[in-house]
Amino acid sequence: MKKLNNLIKPIVEKSGYELYHLEFVKEGGEDYLRVYIDNEQGIILDDCVKVNKLVSEALDVEDLIKxxxxxxxxxxxxxxxxxxxRHLQKYMGFNVKIKLKNLVKGKKKLEGILEGFDEENVVINLEEEEISLNRNNIITISLKGEY
Structure with missing residues (x-):
């Protein structure tokens, strides 16, 4: 993944985007290289098409995935x-959903406002109560969409 990241990140950044996340996963017996890009204006289809062309060309030349x-x-x-x-810092004060490995307050899913974090814990405000969650107990933290 490091080689892929080192190849893809400069291409994405030179194109005016942030490399938000990179993953290589197997689903339904097929391999997928997923490149998530972002910028302050948001991403539209044309942005994805532009980056796809550049990344695809570079991957074909470097041949990192056999x-x-x-x-x-x-x-x-x-x-x-x-x-x-970096993501946690950017979204401090936002509503988040957290999936947990073990129960906290009798639940494996919590929603609250992201209040802080350090190397070991993430702190959320859950109905006016601050809760500190050990990072080892967290499966995922995601933004709660506001519709």
Missing amino acids: DFYYLEISSPGIERVLHND
Whole structure:
């Protein structure tokens, strides 16, 4: 993944976007390289098409993935997963959904306002009560879409 990231990130950034997340997954027996891009104005289809062409050309030249795969370029979406500290910092004060491995307050899913974080914990405001969640207990944190 590091080689893929090192190849793709400069292409995305030179095109005027942020590389939000990169993943290589197997679904239904097929391999997918998913490149999530973002910028302050949001992402439209033309942005994805532009980045797809550039990334596809670079991947063909470098030949880092030997087996057949599908390349997908996408926006992280309104209910985007927050993957790292940079994402957590950007969305402080936003409503989030958190999926947990073990029960907290009798639940494995919590919704609240992202209040803070450090190396070990993420803090949310849950109905006027601050709750500190150990990162090892967190499966995913995503924005709660406001419709």
